[in-house]
Amino acid sequence: MNHKNKMMMLLSSAALAIFAVLQAGQVVAAGAAGADKPLMLAEVSAANIFNRNLKKQKNPNAPPWEDGIHDTTNEATFNLQPPLEAYKGLPKTSFGNHVDWVKALDQGLIKPRWDRLDSNEEPFVMDLDIVRPVKASVPDVVFPHRQHTEWLFCSNCHPAIFIPQKGANQINMSAILLGKKCGVCHGKVSFPIETKTCKKCHSKPKPADWKPPLSEATLKNPWK
Amino acid sequence: MALKNERDFAFKSLLLGVLLTLGLMGVSQQSKAEYADVVINNYADAAGMRPAVFPHWFHRIRFRCKVCHADLGFKFKAGGNKITMAKIIDGQFCGACHNGEVAWSVENCAMCHSGIPGTPTHFHGSTLQRLVAPAYKPLDAKKASKK
Numbered sequence: 132m133n134h135k136n137k138m139m140m141l142l143s144s145a146a147l148a149i150f151a152v153l154q155a156g157q158v159v160a161a162g163a164a165g166a167d168k169p170l171m172l173a174e175v176s177a178a179n180i181f182n183r184n185l186k187k188q189k190n191p192n193a194p195p196w197e198d199g200i201h202d203t204t205n206e207a208t209f210n211l212q213p214p215l216e217a218y219k220g221l222p223k224t225s226f227g228n229h230v231d232w233v234k235a236l237d238q239g240l241i242k243p244r245w246d247r248l249d250s251n252e253e254p255f256v257m258d259l260d261i262v263r264p265v266k267a268s269v270p271d272v273v274f275p276h277r278q279h280t281e282w283l284f285c286s287n288c289h290p291a292i293f294i295p296q297k298g299a300n301q302i303n304m305s306a307i308l309l310g311k312k313c314g315v316c317h318g319k320v321s322f323p324i325e326t327k328t329c330k331k332c333h334s335k336p337k338p339a340d341w342k343p344p345l346s347e348a349t350l351k352n353p354w355k
Numbered sequence: 356m357a358l359k360n361e362r363d364f365a366f367k368s369l370l371l372g373v374l375l376t377l378g379l380m381g382v383s384q385q386s387k388a389e390y391a392d393v394v395i396n397n398y399a400d401a402a403g404m405r406p407a408v409f410p411h412w413f414h415r416i417r418f419r420c421k422v423c424h425a426d427l428g429f430k431f432k433a434g435g436n437k438i439t440m441a442k443i444i445d446g447q448f449c450g451a452c453h454n455g456e457v458a459w460s461v462e463n464c465a466m467c468h469s470g471i472p473g474t475p476t477h478f479h480g481s482t483l484q485r486l487v488a489p490a491y492k493p494l495d496a497k498k499a500s501k502k
Contacts, residue, residue, distance in 0.1 A: 184487045189387055192389060193387050195408075197387070198387050198392075199387045200388045200392060200471060205405060205468075205469050206465065207463070207465035207469055208465075211410075211469065212413060214412055227390045228391065243416060243418050246422065247427070247452065248457065254419065254421070282420045283419070283420050284421040284424075287421065287424055314482070316431070318481055318483065319431075319478055319482075320415075323480070323482045324482045325482070
């Protein structure tokens, strides 16, 4: 080790030592200042936050310059349209874009083109409901082709996402939540998967005499 | 070499602090952007441009999904279309409309390239992000710790 290096080490260790002393000093000072008050804060775990894992949506439909993904040092950011300006007069929901896109379209409040250039071309709408019975206690799922074919073409779903045959596709909630099957669009662009939207898909009530099937572990439970 | 370790430790805690702050900022930002906004940043950052931001809400007022996802061939995958400016000026992807005929032309770079530099390619407000263990955060953390 050469002289220079040693000097550097000495200097930096001195700096560290001073830093440590300063920090200790602060703690002492804080203790002295609060001598007449009970010292509590430091003894309670900061982990005990109410709703530890709750993610609240702050400021929905924020304008681009406040939304946290647009760069405010870019002047053009301020030329972009704030969503709320465009959503004026459209039917509201409390999730996703906070707009009911199906109603907005059905009521003719928006007229998105079906063709890139020709604003008169009409979509190929197919009105066919597919009912998917669900083993769990939630209402059965009704998949409506009508609302989907207003926006999408058959080839957007068939055959890559769904084989076009009733009951031929294995679908469950875990797949949907991970962005497969219905979750390719729902939870990304179409309405999201949250408590307020369960019944949009789970829309067919179970028969009055329906009871949840008992699990095998319950049926065979020797302690019963 | 206790000293070196100490310096290392100080540096690491600083780094950790910076990463944590960035992480927290990231979390709070996630919940504010408009649902279904896509940040596309496969190449932009590396070429010194801000990432592109594609607003679904704005376009779906004007076009059905079919126009982009069937006719123009956009795959249902953020960052999965390998969009480049060469393709755009040849009339593919965004260039099918942003050509001065259907919509304003490509010289308005900053209208599309408006994202905060360094934002990774991703979908805003997705259900996956809202899960208590979001899928893209750990990926991010892994990337950060490699640096």
